[in-house]
Amino acid sequence: MQMQPQQQQGQQAAMMPQPPQVISTKDSLYLTDMLSWNLMAVKKAHFFAAQCQDQEISQALEKCCQMHQRHYDKILQHLQNNQQSQMLQ
Secondary structure, X not given: OXXXXXXXXXXXXXXXXOOOOOOOHHHHHHHHHHHHHHHHHHHHHHHHHHHOOOXXXXXXXXXXXXXXXXXXXXXXXXXXXXXXXXXXX
16 A cells, blocks of 8 residues: 555656647547537526526626636637647748
């Protein structure tokens, strides 16, 4: 039992100083999933905020909607910046 934590510490990957120039298929699929999850969260939060009778809960749901919209936009921004930098090279 004592050996496991030491082995796990030695197997941790080092942080990359920069993201790779090419996005793998697996990374691309994960990014697509992240976009889908955030878009679905935006739609659901907005829908339930409109259905809610309690103003405080409705505002909290709209705040949640805005957060997921920011995440969605940020992911798109990163992807677009990456695409533009690849076109310039």
